Amino acid sequence: MKKSRPESPLIHRDDIENYGSMQTHQDDGAIVNESLSFTARNAGILLIIYSQFFFASMDISVKLLNGLDPPVHALQIIVIRMGITLICCEIYMTVMGIPDPIAGPKGVRMMLFIRGVTGFFGLSGIYWSLQYLSVADATILVFLTPLTAAVAGSVFLKESYSVKQAIAGVFSLLGVILIGRPAFLFGSLDAVPQGLSDVAPAQRLAGVVACMVSVLGNTGAYTSIRAIGKRAHPMRVMSYFSLWCTIMSSLGMVVFDIPVVYPTSWMWILLLLMVGVFGFAAQALLTMGLQRETVSRGITGMYAQVVFVVVLERLFFGVTPSLLSVLGAAIIMSSAFYVVMKKQKPHQDSAADNAATQK
Numbered sequence: 428m429k430k431s432r433p434e435s436p437l438i439h440r441d442d443i444e445n446y447g448s449m450q451t452h453q454d455d456g457a458i459v460n461e462s463l464s465f466t467a468r469n470a471g472i473l474l475i476i477y478s479q480f481f482f483a484s485m486d487i488s489v490k491l492l493n494g495l496d497p498p499v500h501a502l503q504i505i506v507i508r509m510g511i512t513l514i515c516c517e518i519y520m521t522v523m524g525i526p527d528p529i530a531g532p533k534g535v536r537m538m539l540f541i542r543g544v545t546g547f548f549g550l551s552g553i554y555w556s557l558q559y560l561s562v563a564d565a566t567i568l569v570f571l572t573p574l575t576a577a578v579a580g581s582v583f584l585k586e587s588y589s590v591k592q593a594i595a596g597v598f599s600l601l602g603v604i605l606i607g608r609p610a611f612l613f614g615s616l617d618a619v620p621q622g623l624s625d626v627a628p629a630q631r632l633a634g635v636v637a638c639m640v641s642v643l644g645n646t647g648a649y650t651s652i653r654a655i656g657k658r659a660h661p662m663r664v665m666s667y668f669s670l671w672c673t674i675m676s677s678l679g680m681v682v683f684d685i686p687v688v689y690p691t692s693w694m695w696i697l698l699l700l701m702v703g704v705f706g707f708a709a710q711a712l713l714t715m716g717l718q719r720e721t722v723s724r725g726i727t728g729m730y731a732q733v734v735f736v737v738v739l740e741r742l743f744f745g746v747t748p749s750l751l752s753v754l755g756a757a758i759i760m761s762s763a764f765y766v767v768m769k770k771q772k773p774h775q776d777s778a779a780d781n782a783a784t785q786k
Contacts, residue, residue, distance in 0.1 A: 471719030475728035478712035483735035485705035486553075486562045487743055488698050493558055495695060499688045501554035504702060505547075505676040511703030512710065513669035516662045525660050531667060535658045538651045542664060543671030545647030550672055552641025559626050559634030562740045563748055564606050566733055567756040568638035573763045574599050575646040583650055595762040602762070603635065605755030661714040668710075730760060 466473065485508075492499045520528040531539050556565045574596045581588030626634075652664060679685070690696045716728070733756070740746045748756070 471716045472728045474712045474716030474719070476731045478709045478716060479729060479732035480735050481705045481709035481712065483562075483566075483732050483739055485702055485709060486557065486566065486736065487739045488701045488705065489554055490557050490562055490740075491743070492695075492698050492702070495691075495698075497688055498558075499695075499699070500680070500685050501551060501558070502676040502679045502683075502685055503688060504554060504699070505550060505672055506680070507699050508702045508706045509550075509669040509672035509676070511700075512707045513666060513673055515707050516666040516669060520660070520662050520666065525662065527663075528666075531663050532659055535655050538655045539659060539664065539667040540671070542648050542651040542655070543667040543669075544675070545644045545651065546668045547672045547675045548644030549641050549648055550644070551676070552637045552639070552644055556634040556637035556641065559630040560638070561744075561746050561748065561752075563733070563736050563746070563756075564752055565634070565638055566736045567752075567759055568603060568606060568635065569641050569645065570730070570733075570759055570763055571599055571603065571639075571642045572645045572649065575642055576649045579646050579650040580653070584653060591765075595765050599759045599762040602755040602758035603639075605751045605758070606635070661711075665710050665714060730764075733760070 489501075489504060492504060517528060519525075526532070530536065553565055553569055556568070560568075574592070577588055577592055578596075648668070655664065680687070690699075737748070
């Protein structure tokens with residue numbers, strides 16, 4: 428008899444405890460409601476696709492804020508956006524009578540804390556990168572997360588990780604290089620997509636580094652959420668994320684003496700409200716969607732964001748991606764698709780794949 432893999436203490440089993448949802452599983456592990464309609468059977472993936480439109484709209488709003496005079500710093504944007512999300516989460520949990528609306532359930536509070544802190548770096552990294560990269564390039568770079576999350580899952584959650592997945596990671600690194608185009612490799616080759624303001628090679632490289640910080644932060648956040656499983660309500664997970672993002676961003680503004688930019692026009696106020704509302708809607712839809720899908724199918728649905736971003740960026744900024752950016756994006760997405768679609772042998776901790784994840 429084949430010896431089973433040792434179970435990690437981080438792995439959460441669905442049969443231990445959850446916050447009370449009634450669900451059934453398909454043969455592929457995806458969670459679905461018992462219904463024959465197409466919409467009901469694919470509710471998870473549809474919710475995830477809807478969420479990607481709001482994520483793309485939020486990123487466009489952040490990019491527009493960066494273009495204002497004076498520009499709004501990334502940390503201030505995070506304070507406002509996550510402050511709005513935190514208030515909405517707490518109101519919802521209080522009204523619905525969810526237990527422990529402030530501290531969260533015992534047994535997962537440390538994992539919730541890790542989710543909040545790592546999520547802050549995931550969010551701040553992408554916001555900082557938007558100062559120097561197009562929204563499409565930044566979005567594609569962050570899609571390295573499925574590959575790094577696979578490694579983290581193997582180390583901390585005892586999930587399988589093959590040599591082929593490692594090779595896919597190497598190819599994705601090549602895609603990152605094609606998008607970032609560091610000067611020491613590409614010389615004076617024009618690195619700015621058509622329609623984007625002039626950006627120095629060093630600034631573009633800084634944007635790529637910020638995206639890598641975002642990838643690492645998202646990896647920690649996704650891994651901690653998968654370890655939490657359904658032991659915490661999705662609004663509680665979102666609440667911790669929002670709380671620590673607000674705290675750390677506020678501290679960052681104080682430590683680095685970043686001045687607060689006050690509203691100078693109705694457009695300024697409207698864009699900030701859009702960032703907050705779009706962010707909350709996107710997180711809520713994504714969390715609900717990934718509770719109904721496996722992580723692999725869910726991440727596949729996330730790639731719809733690339734389509735939304737390219738269309739919206741063309742409409743608002745007239746940006747056309749460069750040929751090398753398109754090639755790099757194709758390599759990264761192909762590698763990530765391979766990782767998430769590759770059929771793995773079922774094992775006892777496959778229930779961990781049903782954990783809800785967020786951006």
